[in-house]
Amino acid sequence: MRGRVLVIAGSDSGGGAGLQADIKTITALGGFAATAVTALTAQNTLGVHGVIPVPPDFIHQQIDVVLGDIGADVIKIGMLGDVATIEVVSAALRDLAAAIPVVLDPVMVAKGGHALLAAQAVDTLRRRLLPLATLITPNLPEAEALTGLTIRTETEMRAAASVLLATGVPAVLLKGGHLPTDTVVDLLATTDGIEAFSASRIDTRHTHGTGCTTASAVAAGLAQGLSLRDAIVRARLYVRAAISSAPGFGGGHGPLDHAVTVAMPASWPGSGG
Secondary structure: OOOEEEEEEEEEOOOOOHHHHHHHHHHHOOOEEEEEEEEEEEEEOOEEEEEEEOOHHHHHHHHHHHHHHOOOOEEEEOOOOOHHHHHHHHHHHHHHOOOOOEEEOOOOEOOOOOEOOOHHHHHHHHHHHHHHOOEEOOEHHHHHHHHOOOOOOHHHHHHHHHHHHOOOOOEEEEEOOOOOOOEEEEEEEEOOEEEEEEEEOOOOOOOEOHHHHHHHHHHHHHHOOOOHHHHHHHHHHHHHHHHHOOOOOOOOOOEOOOOOOOOOOOOOOOOOO
């Protein structure tokens, strides 16, 4: 099936999130991952202990040389960190990748609570990158930051998804894992309406990198020719399997098992059916 995904994101030295999770996910799902590193983090399951941003010119160069040779079917964006990085990435997308679909995971806070996006950069993200995205995949705190709304119920999730759609983004996958419910509900909002996907909550502390993993799994599916809905269905199956078989490493929010495999319906492209 392959499918080329260029991931623009930060590195997680602990291997559970960021570029490391992105590469593992895309590879496990049969795709090919290339990267443009935006930041280096000193990180483990207990938290983020240090961040070094990559110079903007070098971020642009990474994107340029990858697209100029290997190319990409989809671009996935994760941690950006600050205004300068958002500006250079948005410029690179406009200049080098105008026809390539973009999955934007608006990473703002690490699982342990460390800020991964400067507060003053949220407005820049909203103005510069949202208009370039094909799909955005915010969790509830990120959606609250982008919309200014409070989200405590599924009804409020639907309202926030509609507000995000009104910014011009073609599709929103709003992840509901932060609601304190036994059933986790994610919403896919497009101009055709809002569809809810629900599943029972898995009781575990090993959920580090679920946001990165979900967005990269969807990006891989799109790169492989799946419809948006099918890419999301497969991504959710993959993430649940990866959580269920987590290796149990670390004393905090542990990583997933990105090596899991998921069965694909025979009717999907490239499945051999």
